Amino acid sequence: MYATTSAWLDRETRSEVTTMSANKLALILVVGLLINLVARTAGDDGHQFVYSGFAGSSFLLDGAASVTGSGLLELTNGTLRLKGHAIYRTPLRLRGRSFSSSFVFGILSAYPDVSANGIALFVAPTTNLSGAMAAQYIGLLNSSNNGNATNHVFAVELDTMQNNEFRDLSDNHVGIDVNSLVSVNSTDAGYYPDDGNGEFRNLTLISHEAMQVWVDYEGGTGRINVTLAPLNLKTGSRPARPLLSVVHDLSAVIPDTAYIGFSSSTGLVSSRHYILGWSFAVGGPAPAIDVARLPKLPRDFQKPRSKAMEVILPIATAALVLLTGTALVLLRRRQLRYSELREDWEVEFGPHRFSYKDLFRATEGFKNKNLLGVGGFGKVYRGALPASKCQIAVKRVSHSSKQGMKEFVAEIVSIGRMQHPNLVQLLGYCRRKGELLLVYEYMSNGSLDKYLHPQPQDGDKQNGATLNWAHRLGIIKGIASGLIYLHEEWEKVVVHRDIKASNVLLDAGMNGRLGDFGLAMLYDHTADPETSHVVGTIGYLAPEIGRTSKATILTDVFAFGIFVLEVICGKKPIMQDSKDDQLMLADWVVGHWSRGSLVEAVDTRLQGEYDDDEACVVLKVGLLCSHPFPEARPAMRQVLQYLNGDMPVPELVPAHLSLQMLAFMQNEGFDSYIMSYPSSVESVNSFTSLVQQR
Structure with a gap:
């Protein structure tokens, strides 16, 4: 009897313990799943970062992009026909979600009123942009895929070159791009200040001054707002009224997983593009950038020396050190060696004109060892530009008349804008005495x-x-x-x-x-x-x-x-x-x-x-x-x-x-x-x- 009762109690006890263990295990599993779901949701919606300078950062960099010693993110370094990309390493889940970004940028050009292509903040499905062209496509797309819905690219462009192919409204504009460099909406660069008046004020993107941009996307409504303003060193505040506002549902554009970054290219004008600070957030406003900690833009962009400086400075130096007559003769011979024909109408073609001195040095004085060939139009020499080390081919063509020269140079500059993979790119020209020098890619x-x-x-x-x-x-x-x-x-x-x-x-x-x-x-x-x-x-x-x-x-x-x-x-x-x-x-x-x-x-x-x-x-x-x-x-x-x-x-x-x-x-x-x-x-x-x- 005792043994039977004891066995029955053991069975009841074991059954109760088993039931309690199962309930606890189920509860633990449910709580764990809820915690994991909340953690994953919070991780996706709350992903954010902020960089007030880029020293020690670890972006994916390619092309001409690099981080300078002072902490600037340099997308291009002044070398012609190069592109640069800086991409945040972590892929983000942005499809159907709201996101916000802010960044501070600066563009430096070798010329006061002419620049190369600008900067674009982009969202793309891949980090491989090797097929993009380093010209008017800002390093994002090329002539064969521009406008394709399969690109899945969203970008905000700060463009400093007017291109009729993309229906650009000016050479100083801001545009919202979807799969194409033809913007869905664009306007001249500027802002609406919070001064009670609120009248539009122009901004020059290549003014060598830092500016700040805010980009906001509302996942529910599809509203895209872009705001631009001069950098406020005291507060870093943004204007209340955006520069651009458009409704465009990006859920069909941005894939489930995407990357965010910057792109730029130089084309045929020596320019440098910098990012000073950057912030980003999913599901809320981008964190504020500490503008007081931002690195400074460089001020030593070397500009081409004018003809007047080439004459005045040697003469002033000669007078200062009282060179002898022999030295003056040698100096004069040197000037004649590099003398060029320059007329007033050529000012408008300035960025497309190479100095004879640079071409002379690039070809080592047009030595026979650099001769590539001889044709009916003249001789062709191989060379490397002294500053950029860019490989070029220089054709020397004789001309003995001024008749039609202005029209011909205009055609050269026009032809230089052609972009096709099966045409040799004509980069520019130089005129000297009885010859015309045409510069091609090598x-x-x-x-x-x-x-x-x-x-x-x-x-x-x-x-x-x-x-x-x-x-x-x-x-x-x-x-x-x-x-x-x-x-x-x-x-x-x-x-x-x-x-x-x-x-x-x-x-x-x-x-x-x-x-x-x-x-x-x-x-x-x-x-x-x-x-x-x-x-x-x-x-x-x-x-x-x-x-x-x-x-x-x-x-x-x-x-x-x-x-x-x-x-x-x-x-x-x-x-x-x-x-x-x-x-x-x-x-x-x-x-x-x-x-x-x-x-x-x-x-x-x-x-x-x-x-x-x-x-x-x-x-x-x-x-x-x-x-x-x-x-x-x-x-x-x-x-x-x-x-x-x-x-x-x-x-x-x-x-x-x-x-x-x-x-x-x-x-x-x-x-x-x-x-x-x-x-x-x-x-x-x-x-x-x-x-x-x-």
Whole structure:
């Protein structure tokens, strides 16, 4: 009995203990989950930071960005065509949430009223902005992705350059950007003071003075407010009225996890962009920046020396130290060595003009060891700018007349604004005595003709056999894309006039870039107006130029066709046959076609490592572009569609137009062209019998 009762009590006790343990365990789990949820929610909504100076900070920095010894966050350092990014390392959950940021910035330019691109505070899904352009895109986007909804980028830009492509209202404005540099809303830089009057006051972003910006986003309403004001060293307070206010729901723009940071770029003007302090918060106002602890902006931005200073200072120094007559003569010779032509109208082009002294030093006095090549327009030298160490190519072009020089320089500056991956960037110019110096970005792999037609002195590196099929086809498509930009997409129609292999340069990735666009216009400006001057290179000239002496986009298409044949065949436009007679490359390719052996025209150095059908398509496109009749040639956009396989190449059929074509060339005034190359008379029978089926 006792044993039975004892066993029953043990069972009851164990059951009660078990029940109590389960209840406690459940309670502990619920409390733990609630604590974790509250902690996570508080961590997300309450994430914030504040930097009153950046000494010891650990941002993700790339490009020209760095932290100076005084604690300034320097986005750009004055070097041309560079971008810089500074990104907060921790990814943030911002989608659908309110957030706020404030920062103090300063922009220093080498010129009092001209600057490069500005600064942008951005939110992006990634820290990799390597594909962004270091020009008008402020280091955020590029020409191919600007405006794409897949960017998921929100930014507030402080822009100091007016760009018509983005419909900028001025060169001193603030804009709100969503996936594009075309702002959803923008206004001139300024603020509304809390002085009772509240009238708008302008601010100059490149005034070399520190300014403060506040950016607030309300997650519920989608309201975006941007406020700008001069830095208040006493209170750091903000105006009550924002500069910009717009409603735009960012929940469809900002991804679940995003990064916040700053971006800037210099373009073609030497400028420096600084951030002095920064604060940020999710779910509430950004913490106040301690303005008393902010580092100071530098005041020693070195500006270009004026012509007057170059003359006055040496003379004053010579008078002060009482140099002898010999020293004065040597000083005068030095001045003449670097003398330039400067006229009043060139003031507006100041940022695009290089000093002759800098170019002289960059090329080590234009020594032959820096000579890259010699062409019809002059010699080209490699160099490195003394201050920035930027690699450049300098072309020296002779000119003997002032006629049209102002218009030509204006065109140079205009062309310098072109941005396309398959055009060599024209950075600026310099005028000195009887020559014009044009400054381009340097292409490390030289000109294409050295790979297609290597000479013994070129060495083993530039060997035509190393230029494989993929490289050749990529170069052809790239130049076609560049010509579409010149003919159709830029703000003006630009006719190149001299498309050929020696004017196609290769960058480090073996991508083709078309150079020397616009140079043919120099001949128009300096030639006698009473005479006719055909601009271009024999072998690439369209037949109609013999009569009109005028270049059009269709004469560019003709030259491009000859260029295509040259790249694929590895032969020059004018060849020599087995009898040492001159033969046109197009005639030679047509001969292969008529014999049913078109693929045998492909460069033998490729050793058959290419697709036969693809090679035939490209050769037919080359022949179609170089058709003697202008109206039979396609536009460059069609050419690219043919090359990409988006459209079939039009059928070419015999038309028995040989005698008509020969009469056409004679009537067009191109008898000298025919007489110079007698083979053209014979081969016109074969070439002109291949006419586009229209």
